[in-house]
Amino acid sequence: MxxxxxxxxxxxxxxxxxxxxxxxxxxxxxxxxxxxxxxxxxxxxxxxxxxxxxxxxxxxxxxxxxxxxxxxxxxxxxxxxxxxxxxxxxxxxxxxxxxxxxxxxxxxxxxDLVIDRSALDRVVQAGGFISARTGSAPEANSILVPKKNAELAMEAAACIGCGACVAACPNASAMLFTGAKVSHLAFLPQGAPERRRRVLGMVRAMDAQGFGNCSNHYECVAVCPAGIPGSVMVKMYREYAIASWLEAAGE
Ligand code: SF4
Ligand code: FES
The missing domain is CATH 3.10.20.30 (Beta-grasp domain)
Structure with missing residues (x-):
C-alpha cells in the first residue's frame, strides 16, 4: 500500500x-x-x-x-x-x-508529534492516591466490596492517561480523565479516608493546569481507547458538590 x-x-x-x-x-x-x-x-x-x-x-x-x-x-x-x-x-x-x-x-x-502531558500527572498528584499502607495482599473477605462497586471501580481504573479526551474536546477539558481517577478510588472503601480532599484537590488542579470545562459534547467518550464511560464525570460532579458543600459548612 x-x-x-x-x-x-x-x-x-x-x-x-x-x-x-x-x-x-x-x-x-x-x-x-x-x-x-x-x-x-x-x-x-x-x-x-x-x-x-x-x-x-x-x-x-x-x-x-x-x-x-x-x-x-x-x-x-x-x-x-x-x-x-x-x-x-x-x-x-x-x-x-x-x-x-x-x-x-x-x-x-x-x-514534532511529541507533547508534554505532565499536566495530567499534576492532577493525579493532587489526590489520585490512597494513604493506607497496602502491605501484602489481604484476605479477600477482610474488606467487603459490593460487586457493583468493584466493577465500576475497575471500569474507571482502565484509564491509561493518554489525554485523547482532552485533545478531542472543543474546550480541552480533562473531566473524563479526572472523573476516572476520582471515581476508581471513590467506589472503594480504601479510597474513603481522603475522599473529600481528593476530589477538591484534583478538580482544582485540573483548573489550575489550564484544562477547560465540559459542555457535554461527549467527544471524549467517543475517542477514549479504554472505553471510559461519561458516568465517571457524573460521579465526580456528585463527589465535588458534596465535598465543597461540607467545606463551605466548615466540616
Ligand atoms: S481518553 Fe480515556 S484513557 Fe485516555 S486519558 Fe482520557 S479517560 Fe483516560
Ligand atoms: S504505545 Fe502504549 S498505549 Fe500505545
Whole structure:
C-alpha cells in the first residue's frame, strides 16, 4: 500500500510548526501505524534527514503514550483503541493521512508529534492516591466490596492517561480523565479516608493546569481507547458538590 503522509514537524516549543509531505511506499496492510512511522524514519535517516519524533512505549494499548491525531481524530479512526493498536489495513491504498500532535493549551509541543502531558500527572498528584499502607495482599473477605462497586471501580481504573479526551474536546477539558481517577478510588472503601480532599484537590488542579470545562459534547467518550464511560464525570460532579458543600459548612 502507498500513502501520502502530511506530518506535523516542529523543532521545539518556541518555533512554528508546519505540515510536511512524505511518501510511505510498499507498506504491508498488516503493518501497525507506528511501524509505518518507524519505516519512514529509517528512510529519512538513510537520506540524512531528521527522523520524525513521536512517542510510544508499550505498543499494546496500556501505557497511553502513543498520542497522535490522525485525520482529525484523536487516536485515529479505530475506536476504541490507541494509535499503537491501529493497522494500515484500516486505510485505503493511496490515502492521504494527516498526522498531528494532540492539541491543547495544557499539552505544549516538545518536538514534532511529541507533547508534554505532565499536566495530567499534576492532577493525579493532587489526590489520585490512597494513604493506607497496602502491605501484602489481604484476605479477600477482610474488606467487603459490593460487586457493583468493584466493577465500576475497575471500569474507571482502565484509564491509561493518554489525554485523547482532552485533545478531542472543543474546550480541552480533562473531566473524563479526572472523573476516572476520582471515581476508581471513590467506589472503594480504601479510597474513603481522603475522599473529600481528593476530589477538591484534583478538580482544582485540573483548573489550575489550564484544562477547560465540559459542555457535554461527549467527544471524549467517543475517542477514549479504554472505553471510559461519561458516568465517571457524573460521579465526580456528585463527589465535588458534596465535598465543597461540607467545606463551605466548615466540616
Ligand atoms: S479517560 Fe480515556 S481518553 Fe482520557 S486519558 Fe483516560 S484513557 Fe485516555
Ligand atoms: S504505545 Fe502504549 S498505549 Fe500505545
Amino acid at each position: 502507498n500513502f501520502l503522509l502530511k506530518v506535523w514537524r516542529q523543532a521545539n516549543a518556541r518555533t512554528k510548526g508546519r505540515l510536511l509531505d512524505y511518501e510511505a511506499e510498499n507498506i504491508s496492510p498488516n503493518t501497525s501505524f507506528l511501524e509505518m512511522l518507524d519505516i519512514l524514519n529509517e528512510q529519512l535517516l538513510h537520506r540524512g534527514e531528521e527522523p520524525i519524533a513521536f512517542d510510544s512505549d508499550c505498543r499494546e494499548g496500556i501505557c497511553g503514550t502513543c498520542s497522535l491525531t490522525i485525520n482529525g481524530q484523536a487516536h485515529g479512526p479505530n475506536h476504541p483503541g490507541a494509535v499503537c493498536e491501529l493497522y494500515m489495513r484500516r486505510f485505503k491504498d493511496g490515502d492521504t493521512i494527516c498526522i498531528e500532535p494532540f492539541r491543547a493549551k495544557a499539552f505544549p509541543i516538545i518536538k
